[in-house]
Amino acid sequence: MLQNFSEINRRLSTYAVVPDNRFRTQSGASEQEESIKQKVRQYWADESISNKEKLKGFNLDLSGFDPRNTTNRKLREIGNVLVDMGIIDYGTSGWLSGIDLDFDAQGNEISLDKKVDMYDYFERQLGFLNKHISEGHGFASDTLTKLKTVMSVTLALEEHGNTPRERSLVNIRT
Template structure:
């Protein structure tokens, strides 16, 4: 886990902002780890940074990616690459690849290849969390902050998947 944080720290070294406490959650991690995760969440919420910049260095071909029809296996693969590049932290990757995940009686994950609609999942979770916030349940604000980060990552991936691939620098047909 610390390896990912050193990559994130390096990647976000030029992203200098005053830490906003609304992105601080109670994860149980060390203060240093939580501050890095807080910065990741704040970075993904920052609308002054383009999605293309946030995904800089992410060269996986996701041209067929559709958040309305994907699988947890596909999300897990994308999340692993994003973590490896320091684009997201492990917690965000877990949220990304745990959309409507099912478990058997022994607690093993099943249905990793079942289709999932991420936007439908987000809508259901937002409705649930809104009710919990209204009722004053303390976990809901932390969960909402993490969910919004995953929503931002998903929107960036969706945008990236719909973009035409970059033109090659060399014309191999000439």
């Protein structure tokens, strides 16, 4: 799958930090792909950067966005915009828009419009992953790293949706 790496590299060109191996996973991706994905995960975990800055340029109106009551179709729409802008990679977008998806016998998605509660999903996944981490399963640590990135993106999107929109036009009638 062709990645949005050039857009991510452009967007994160000024984000210069020492790569932290806590954000590296065993995804089977090439070295270049994995290093870019690692940088995206590290960027989203960096608490010294505000959510507003992380979403800079993201102008999709999310007024009233509620991660406790949304659909995968809405999340996919948001994820596609984030990918196009280089804010997240395709893998993170897949996680974002794959909350409790159901499939038919042919593997087709059948629940894109079903209401989902992202925070409930995160809670269940955290419990599952922590159990498997304590049992020594390596996949769970990698998965937890990816899940935490999606959680950070979700919190930023909720904050963005609850922030009053700034007027972009000047009132010339006054």
